[in-house]
Amino acid sequence: MDFEKLTELVIELEVDDIEAAVKEALEGDGKDPFDILNALTKGMDEVGKRYEEKEYYLTELVLAGETMKEAFKVLQPALAAADQSQDKTKIILGTVKGDNHDIGKNILGSLLLSSGFELYDLGMDVDANVIVDKVKETGATIIALSSLLTMTVEQIKTVHEALKEAGLRDSVKLIVGGAPLNMELAKRLGADDFADDAVDGVRHIKELAGK
Ligand code: B12
Known part of the structure; x- marks a missing residue:
């Protein structure tokens, strides 16, 4: 699972596949969760651009949001584990x-x-x-x-x-x-x-x- 693929999944609004893909990147390849976050955010930036260029409409935007939410279900615990500096502010x-x-x-x-x-x-x-x-x-x-x-x-x-x-x-x-x-x-x-x-x-x- 390379980073381009993760970016692509967000751009293509693959809400059903993103969770497994993030999981695979984390478990199989042992990728840094912060690099995965970057790849997903890059996808979201592209979705924003396509909306502004009227290639995507509101439906696509909502789906992109859902895709990010699904990704975070598996990414969140990994991000937490990667940064152990506990600050209870x-x-x-x-x-x-x-x-x-x-x-x-x-x-x-x-x-x-x-x-x-x-x-x-x-x-x-x-x-x-x-x-x-x-x-x-x-x-x-x-x-x-x-x-x-x-x-x-x-x-x-x-x-x-x-x-x-x-x-x-x-x-x-x-x-x-x-x-x-x-x-x-x-x-x-x-x-x-x-x-x-x-x-x-x-x-x-x-x-x-x-x-
Ligand atoms: C996705 C989106 C939507 C989705 C939102 C889904 C959701 N659950 O969030 C939906 C379809 C619902 C939507 C609706 C609307 N939208 Co809209 N939307 C966007 C879009 C394409 C992307 C926003 C986004 O998520 N970007 C990705 C995230 C990661 O970026 P971000 O939010 O900027 O956040 C980053 C930083 O800003 C920062 N940050 C954000 N918050 C905070 C807070 C703190 C404390 C800190 C430190 C940092 C920080 O960190 C983030 C990550 O790095 C933008 C255009 C764009 N390219 O930005 C328009 C945009 C924001 N929308 C716009 C408009 C006009 C609307 C609507 C009025 C459209 C309509 N006619 O109905 C409605 C408003 C509904 C409402 N009452 O809010 C305009 C706003 C224009 C303006 N300046 O006022 C934009 C700019 C599009 C445009 N060019 O016209 N939208």
Whole structure:
């Protein structure tokens, strides 16, 4: 099982075959799970391009998301086993209210779990008040939010304000990511940090956690 084949399976939306293929790459060939993750992400990038070029439509995108989910069923434990640095910092993860994109968020979540963080994934379309309640309940010190729509980036500000109102803003670090964002916009919306991709995101989060 070579890496090109894994990339190809994502591009061709082979939702029924991907789990076995990832398993084979891990068990048979003993491939590095992080290289497998790279191969899958490369496939997802190509799917995104095909959508923009109108070669793929919404159905294909949804299928691509399902394919990634299936792959992660077997990849996740391998990623976790490969990175033993246990850090029990609590992180709340979610996609902002009004936004139903979760593929990037899920990749970040998998990497965070693999790095040993204690993760509370609230899913997508998450209301600011739900985030505030979860901070109170868990004592999480980091919030990582995804926003893929220009229309929903303002929600980051809403979360920032809601945390302030609850008197929690100084006890948490807020990091955000997603295509419409950059460091400058993130800071303007009240976030503490921004990262371009999930791998860099984990690096930033480790820094925010003081590791
Ligand atoms: C897949 C997809 C969908 C799928 C989502 C499936 C799912 N479960 O997520 C579906 C079909 C549901 C969808 C729907 C819509 N979509 Co859409 N979608 C995409 C697409 C093609 C790929 C997004 C993706 O998953 N990329 C792959 C992942 C891995 O990348 P990523 O999300 O950027 O995440 C990486 C980084 O950004 C970062 N990251 C992400 N989050 C975070 C968080 C933190 C804390 C950190 C540190 C890092 C980080 O790390 C990730 C991995 O490295 C993009 C176009 C594109 N090429 O990006 C459009 C796109 C985002 N969609 C778009 C639109 C307009 C829509 C719809 C409004 C379409 C419609 N007419 O209905 C709806 C909106 C529904 C809603 N309310 O959210 C536009 C947004 C335009 C804009 N700027 O506002 C885009 C850009 C397409 C376009 N060019 O027009 N979409």
